[in-house]
Amino acid sequence: MNVLMVDLVNQYKRIEQEINKAVLNVFNHGRFINGPEVSQFAENLAQYLNVKHVVPVANGTEAILIALMGLGIQPGDEVIVPAFTYIATVEVIAFLRAVPVLVDVDMATFNINVGQIEEAISERTKAVIPVHLYGQAANMQQILEIARQHNLGVIEDNAQSLGAEYTFSDGHRQKTGTMGDIGTTSFFPTKNLGGYGDGGAIFTDSDELYKKMRMIANHGQNKKYFHKYVGLNSRLDTVQAAILNVKLKYLDEYISKRQQAAKMYDERLADIEQIILPSVQQDRTHVFHQYTITLKTNNRDELKQYLADKGIPTQIYYPLPIHWQEAYKQIVKLPVSLDNSEFLSEHVLSLPMHTELTEEHIDFVSETIKSFFRNK
């Protein structure tokens, strides 16, 4: 059986006509930069998220960079981030010569350990970037409370959780990326809403931040050749916007397919005592960008190889916590212990997860994992 980690081709085949039509339409109108599809997509996404403003940008990394610039982060300013995340979250802080201050994550959610945020705050702390890792929200209620008390900006890195929801204690619900001052996302092809190339977006309810970030993404100008801010060129391609307009209509269906696949994994893997399955918090929905198991035993790499030998691809997100990365060792500030991040980097394994998985695929993956532990 041929199991793929992601399956973008078969997902495309289901909507081939619609995508082809949208793309050919761009080729025919010829407005390849900032064509009408781009502003249409910004509107569609704003409506989907129930957020006031969307700034489409070139990728998810620049989305975070522009968000930091929007908040006015200066060299030497401190920004609190989890040590267990994709490098992009931290790299843009370093790029601005600000200081990434690392805190740990919770074992159950893989998300920022809220208790450590206050410990990590200093006089120079300006912002915190919770990352909604693997498809589930961080504990936003407490993060927002701490941020308010200490006057910190909040940027939600929502590259992995577009469409996920979080419920506050008063019962009101919001989509991830819309609760902090700024939210960012990526349309990298393998993300839950993936284009057919690079893309990203920034969300905010603030008119002021919107105006500033939109200008920063466009060379710091809002009138051509008059530059108010130091900016950059970060645009969502018109062809990508055309594709994303089509795919956004299917995002909820894609999410539900991922949730169904996760449920099937849950049922089949439940009685393997050597592994911990992803846990969904009561106040959150999980959109399963990844289905990530945590091994209690020390043979993760052996399991990965065993599955690979049987034709089952898996991935390790992420094999090193940020403070063990060569480029970051010297740059980051480490006010708290990062035991969970270190442990997880050596014990997590992400299983095949996409919209085209069948019950047969999941049976095969699950049976193979079981057979690995049976033979131990």
Ligand SMILES: *Cc1c(COP(=O)(O)O)cnc(C)c1O
């Ligand atoms: C993918 C990703 C990014 C960066 O997105 P790109 O579009 O690849 O630049 C940032 N943060 C997280 C958590 C991601 O998963």
